[in-house]
Amino acid sequence: MILKIVKFPDPVLSRPAEPVTEFDDDLRRLITNMFETTYAEQGVGLAAPQVGVSKRLVTIDLSVGKVPEDRLVLINPEIIWSEGRVYLEEGCLSFPDIREKVVRAAKVRVRAQDEHGKWFEMDGENLLARCFQHEIDHVDGMVFLFRMSALKRDLNQRKIRKMQRAGEW
Ligand code: NI
Numbered sequence: 001m002i003l004k005i006v007k008f009p010d011p012v013l014s015r016p017a018e019p020v021t022e023f024d025d026d027l028r029r030l031i032t033n034m035f036e037t038t039y040a041e042q043g044v045g046l047a048a049p050q051v052g053v054s055k056r057l058v059t060i061d062l063s064v065g066k067v068p069e070d071r072l073v074l075i076n077p078e079i080i081w082s083e084g085r086v087y088l089e090e091g092c093l094s095f096p097d098i099r100e101k102v103v104r105a106a107k108v109r110v111r112a113q114d115e116h117g118k119w120f121e122m123d124g125e126n127l128l129a130r131c132f133q134h135e136i137d138h139v140d141g142m143v144f145l146f147r148m149s150a151l152k153r154d155l156n157q158r159k160i161r162k163m164q165r166a167g168e169w
Pocket of ligand 1: 137
């Protein structure tokens with residue numbers, strides 16, 4: 001089932017999400033729906049708050065549904081190590097039509113639980129590292145608008161307000 005994506009400035013996006021404690025069928029259904037929603041939007045990652053669910057759950061698939069092994073589910077994730085800095089453009093499904101350069105660590109190590117509650121660690125670099133950081137920000141109540149320079153943030157906030165007034169947001 002394709003879920004409705006919540007757009008900025010919905011308050012669910014600015015609130016730290018609740019830890020996942022139940023690894024049940026409801027959770028697995030939500031995960032399946034989050035992947036379906038991401039593919040429908042041609043995205044690579046999604047965090048549960050973006051579908052209005054304030055839980056610490058992230059789904060990532062850099063292949064956009066083409067390679068089943070690329071499906072990553074991160075539950076209660078945290079970044080436990082990072083290295084380097086990269087300044088690159090990124091986007092967010094909660095900010096349609098906005099792409100902006102943001103500084104991220106070049107490499108990160110993530111600790112998370114899988115859909116059965118088992119803890120694991122995983123390293124990522126390049127796009128995967130960026131995706132980990134962007135999506136984990138979401139479960140912490142942080143959106144990429146607030147990772148931009150003050151100038152770019154103001155410009156984009158103005159653009160959003162303009163689109164809202166025009167009924168395009
Ligand atoms: Ni996002």
